[in-house]
Amino acid sequence: MSIDSNGSPQAADPAPSNNGPGKTDLVAPNAGTGPAGEGGAVTLLTPDGVRVANATYDPWIADLTDEDLRGLYRDLVLVRRFDAEATALQRQGELGLWASLAGQEAAQVGSGRALRPGDMAFPTYREHGVAWCRSLDPLTLLSLFRGVTGGAWDPAEHGFALYSIVVGSQVLHATGYAMGVAKDGGEDAAIAYFGDGASSEGDVNEAFVWAGVFNAPVVFFCENNQWAISEPSRRQSRVPLYRRADGFGFPGVQVDGNDVLATLAVTRRALDDARSGLGPVLVEALTYRMGAHTTADDPRRYRLDGELAEWQAKDPIARMRTYLESTGRLGEAFQSALDAEADALAVRVRHGCVTMPAPPSDSMFAHVTADGSVDDPHFAAERAMLARETG
Amino acid sequence: MATLTLAKALNQGLRACLEDDPKVLIMGEDVGKLGGVFRITDGLQKDFGDDRVIDTPLAESGIIGTAIGLALRGFRPICEIQFDGFVFPAFDQIVTQLAKMHYRSGGRVTLPVTIRIPYGGGIGAVEHHSESPEAYFCHTAGLRVVTCATPSDGYTMIRQAVRSDDPVIFLEPKRRYWEKGEVDTAVDLFGIDPTSHGPTGPAHASAAPVLGLHRSRVTRPGTDVTVVAYGPMMATVLAAADVAARDNQRSLEVIDLRTLSPLDLEPVFASVRRTGRCVVVHEAPGNVSLSAEVAARVTETAFYSLEAPVARVTGFDTPYPPSRLEDLYLPDVDRILEAVDRTYEF
Numbered sequence: 185m186s187i188d189s190n191g192s193p194q195a196a197d198p199a200p201s202n203n204g205p206g207k208t209d210l211v212a213p214n215a216g217t218g219p220a221g222e223g224g225a226v227t228l229l230t231p232d233g234v235r236v237a238n239a240t241y242d243p244w245i246a247d248l249t250d251e252d253l254r255g256l257y258r259d260l261v262l263v264r265r266f267d268a269e270a271t272a273l274q275r276q277g278e279l280g281l282w283a284s285l286a287g288q289e290a291a292q293v294g295s296g297r298a299l300r301p302g303d304m305a306f307p308t309y310r311e312h313g314v315a316w317c318r319s320l321d322p323l324t325l326l327s328l329f330r331g332v333t334g335g336a337w338d339p340a341e342h343g344f345a346l347y348s349i350v351v352g353s354q355v356l357h358a359t360g361y362a363m364g365v366a367k368d369g370g371e372d373a374a375i376a377y378f379g380d381g382a383s384s385e386g387d388v389n390e391a392f393v394w395a396g397v398f399n400a401p402v403v404f405f406c407e408n409n410q411w412a413i414s415e416p417s418r419r420q421s422r423v424p425l426y427r428r429a430d431g432f433g434f435p436g437v438q439v440d441g442n443d444v445l446a447t448l449a450v451t452r453r454a455l456d457d458a459r460s461g462l463g464p465v466l467v468e469a470l471t472y473r474m475g476a477h478t479t480a481d482d483p484r485r486y487r488l489d490g491e492l493a494e495w496q497a498k499d500p501i502a503r504m505r506t507y508l509e510s511t512g513r514l515g516e517a518f519q520s521a522l523d524a525e526a527d528a529l530a531v532r533v534r535h536g537c538v539t540m541p542a543p544p545s546d547s548m549f550a551h552v553t554a555d556g557s558v559d560d561p562h563f564a565a566e567r568a569m570l571a572r573e574t575g
Numbered sequence: 576m577a578t579l580t581l582a583k584a585l586n587q588g589l590r591a592c593l594e595d596d597p598k599v600l601i602m603g604e605d606v607g608k609l610g611g612v613f614r615i616t617d618g619l620q621k622d623f624g625d626d627r628v629i630d631t632p633l634a635e636s637g638i639i640g641t642a643i644g645l646a647l648r649g650f651r652p653i654c655e656i657q658f659d660g661f662v663f664p665a666f667d668q669i670v671t672q673l674a675k676m677h678y679r680s681g682g683r684v685t686l687p688v689t690i691r692i693p694y695g696g697g698i699g700a701v702e703h704h705s706e707s708p709e710a711y712f713c714h715t716a717g718l719r720v721v722t723c724a725t726p727s728d729g730y731t732m733i734r735q736a737v738r739s740d741d742p743v744i745f746l747e748p749k750r751r752y753w754e755k756g757e758v759d760t761a762v763d764l765f766g767i768d769p770t771s772h773g774p775t776g777p778a779h780a781s782a783a784p785v786l787g788l789h790r791s792r793v794t795r796p797g798t799d800v801t802v803v804a805y806g807p808m809m810a811t812v813l814a815a816a817d818v819a820a821r822d823n824q825r826s827l828e829v830i831d832l833r834t835l836s837p838l839d840l841e842p843v844f845a846s847v848r849r850t851g852r853c854v855v856v857h858e859a860p861g862n863v864s865l866s867a868e869v870a871a872r873v874t875e876t877a878f879y880s881l882e883a884p885v886a887r888v889t890g891f892d893t894p895y896p897p898s899r900l901e902d903l904y905l906p907d908v909d910r911i912l913e914a915v916d917r918t919y920e921f
């Protein structure tokens with residue numbers, strides 16, 4: 185089935201791919217390295233940009249207007265442009281490190297746009313696309329990677345927790361936060377981002393235990409980008425990661441993470457289940473880390489060029505663009521305006537980064553603890569020493 | 576005033592915490608129906624419900640990690656770690672997450688999480704049940720580390736710790752759980768609306784009705800030697816002071832540190848300036864320990880007052896031994912008095 189420019193179903197698709205919660209077919213452990221969609225991942229938009237029907241998930245994006253669809257495309261384009269600029273800034277010595285999201289834009293934008301304002305996202309250090317969806321200024325992210333701050337945004341203001349560099353630690357935080365939501369009787373939900381590598385961490389598995397037994401309203405969103413630095417995802421698990429949920433007693437679903445529409449639909453449904461008191465859901469988004477783990481990594485040492493080419497053919501942005509163009513939703517005017525917006529964003533990011541002031545030296549001593557009524561002469565003496573040294 | 580064991584004083588303090596603030600939660604292994612393996616939370620689940628006194632899965636990192644999430648949502652969790660030797664699965668969450676989030680967020684996030692840990696030896700337990708891990712936590716900025724030695728302090732300090740907006744490692748000397756003392760449960764700890772979620776305020780200031788959480792105390796005034804200790808060693812040091820007074824006519828001034836991070840050493844410095852002699856006592860091994868820090872700071876601050884090097888009496892630098900040997904491992908009255916003697920022989 186395809187969808188016309190009005191969003192109406194037009195023709196029957198011979199091969200709908202509906203594999204939601206409850207699917208138990210054995211999938212090869214390295215299924216994710218095959219074409220996206222193989223192994224039963226939910227797909228609404230093929231790599232060729234063709235919309236396919238899915239009776240379970242179509243209703244979850246039926247409300248999207250043409251403007252919404254273009255908005256998703258705009259998100260994808262802008263976060264990739266920001267990411268490319270950040271990588272360039274690191275190469276030029278302006279950032280200490282950068283963890284590129286290239287290739288994972290659809291997984292992040294699709295899930296990020298599924299969130300409501302009151303929800304709380306718990307990111308790793310690569311969720312720049314989710315940060316974008318949560319209205320965090322890209323320069324705030326860069327302040328962390330430039331070494332100016334520790335990532336000093338207000339999680340409550342953005343519904344976006346601090347970046348977490350200790351792999352898997354944030355998944356427990358999301359679970360506890362969701363337990364708190366349930367205690368409050370609120371309708372918010374939490375979403376925990378993590379990767380295929382983190383799925384081996386004890387904290388992630390403990391989070392699954394806790395969320396299960398306390399029925400916490402949390403969505404575990406695993407971006408399986410196929411690589412944990414140099415280790416392929418098959419080194420982390422004998423079964424596809426979404427099937428881990430079975431053993432913890434909640435649904436697991438695999439989605440084509442390079443398909444922004446499928447990711448949006450699957451995440452919306454998972455969040456809705458969580459809000460409705462049905463408990464946690466594990467979403468495994470199959471995607472690909474097109475670049476290095478971080479700018480300090482060299483993937484040429486451990487993976488073949490052919491694999492990258494294979495995934496480039498499934499690029500998340502290209503397929504959305506093809507879809508919008510082929511259905512007459514993407515005019516030249518929109519595209520050229522978007523190109524200009526992306527260039528302007530890059531200029532703003534570059535200028536904001538290189539002119540970002542170094543933190544004042546005394547800020548090293550600020551906010552070590554919260555209760556300012558406790559006096560500690562030893563700490564005060566260290567602080568005074570630095571003040572003397574720096575005049 | 577009531578005469579209570581330390582265990583009961585802590586229990587009543589926790590009860591007051593739950594009554595003071597509906598956002599306070601207790602979470603840990605077996606804290607519910609059983610009341611904890613030491614019965615410190617006895618009866619609390621029955622009175623406050625299993626939504627606030629939560630039996631958790633058996634996963635220490637999970638206890639602390641979810642407590643962080645609950646704190647981000649506005650709760651004030653009190654976590655019980657069943658024994659000192661079991662805190663290490665949670666060590667990562669404590670030192671990389673709990674301790675640093677306030678700092679990393681530029682002060683935007685506060686994590687008022689209290690972690691209660693029964694610690695120390697002397698109860699004839701099997702391995703991993705008798706350890707003194709305090710130095711690990713004191714080494715990490717962002718954590719407050721405190722320990723009580725008496726029922727009175729147990730009652731007040733747990734309430735102050737839970738009221739604090741900082742993460743607090745609250746160490747309970749398990750071998751003193753059953754020792755009794757006077758406790759004033761009617762004491763006005765905060766002088767503020769008890770339902771307020773606000774900061775601890777100036778509870779440690781001199782005008783406050785009780786000693787603040789981060790203040791050390793001169794427990795026994797004396798004139799000849801300053802003896803510094805905390806937690807389970809306080810009773811041992813006070814016994815040594817009795818013997819020294821009786822047998823040697825030596826007057827020991829005994830100081831209970833109470834707060835291990837930050838240290839409150841002004842009373843120690845003032846004492847050493849009068850006595851000229853200092854002995855520091857704890858159960859934990861001496862290598863890179865609290866006594867090393869106290870000795871260094873006393874030396875830096877009161878060097879010209881010292882008649883002898885600061886002496887240390889600590890556990891040995893071995894793993895905690897099998898319990899049939901723990902009496903030889905733990906500092907006792909004789910070993911403390913021998914150290915006092917050394918400060919006279921220098």
